[in-house]
Amino acid sequence: MGSYARLVGRALTILIAVVVTIFLGYSGFAPPCHLAALFMLLGIALVIGLFVFLAFLDKLCSIRVSVEKNVMRIGLGICGSIDVPLENIAEARIVDRVRPVIRLGGTAVPGVFYSGYYEVKDVGRAYIFSERLNNLVELRLVDGSVIYVGGDAPSRLKSIMPRARAAAEKQDRQVFRTSISDTVARILIAAAIAYILLGIIIYPFIPGRVPTHFTSHWRPDSWGPKWEALVIYYAIGSIGVALAATYKLMARKDPVAAILTVPVVVGFFLIGFSTIIIYVGCSW
Numbered sequence: 001m002g003s004y005a006r007l008v009g010r011a012l013t014i015l016i017a018v019v020v021t022i023f024l025g026y027s028g029f030a031p032p033c034h035l036a037a038l039f040m041l042l043g044i045a046l047v048i049g050l051f052v053f054l055a056f057l058d059k060l061c062s063i064r065v066s067v068e069k070n071v072m073r074i075g076l077g078i079c080g081s082i083d084v085p086l087e088n089i090a091e092a093r094i095v096d097r098v099r100p101v102i103r104l105g106g107t108a109v110p111g112v113f114y115s116g117y118y119e120v121k122d123v124g125r126a127y128i129f130s131e132r133l134n135n136l137v138e139l140r141l142v143d144g145s146v147i148y149v150g151g152d153a154p155s156r157l158k159s160i161m162p163r164a165r166a167a168a169e170k171q172d173r174q175v176f177r178t179s180i181s182d183t184v185a186r187i188l189i190a191a192a193i194a195y196i197l198l199g200i201i202i203y204p205f206i207p208g209r210v211p212t213h214f215t216s217h218w219r220p221d222s223w224g225p226k227w228e229a230l231v232i233y234y235a236i237g238s239i240g241v242a243l244a245a246t247y248k249l250m251a252r253k254d255p256v257a258a259i260l261t262v263p264v265v266v267g268f269f270l271i272g273f274s275t276i277i278i279y280v281g282c283s284w
Helices: 002-026 034-055 153-167 182-205 227-245 247-251 255-281
Strands: 063-068 071-076 081-085 089-097 100-109 113-120 124-130 134-141 146-149 177-179 209-214 220-225
Parallel strands (some): 124 146
Antiparallel strands (some): 113 124, 134 146
């Protein structure tokens, strides 16, 4: 049943990417200027590629559990890892099935991968990091938090609880922590700052009168002052800037969601940059 659900979830996610690609291809979405079209299509390709990434999350962020020193490490493949101090584990057991009702934060591709904070039936709020919803390890922490872990966690359970009891005498307790790439965070913040500054630098080069609306064949049918071009540029990029600014905050709770923001941030920046090229480089 799990394999069938995963296959259906993967197929539906890829189908969405295909439908979006076909729609954009038949709608004449690419602008007439070659450079603007290149940047816009690169941005769109990143966003579409995100759907393909989502379809294979269970492979790219495969869950492997290990016990290192006094820490239970939940490895998430290329998406990072989550460390749960052993002294913070009050109870650990295998459960047959978990039924999430609603996703409160994080990443969910039904049938493929679950990562983040959920409302779980008969349990309340809990974290789930798994590629399935059956045969999971339930961790109950000393602060009342609940974490469900898939992957190879059930086979590692016997090595977790004895060491957790041995470490329980320690006083300094932390719920859990995630590993994130500080380098990625710095690059995203630098890209956001560069995007903001670029709009200011390029503003003097924008013509005094710019097209503000186009027909389906990319012919201007409405015109406005140059500042409207800057408003559109920042409106598109604001999503990327907001995601870049909150990258580390998201990664503290769900490293998978943080990784997924990277192509989205870059995609919005490229699409926003293409709008400036349309105004500066296209001859109307």
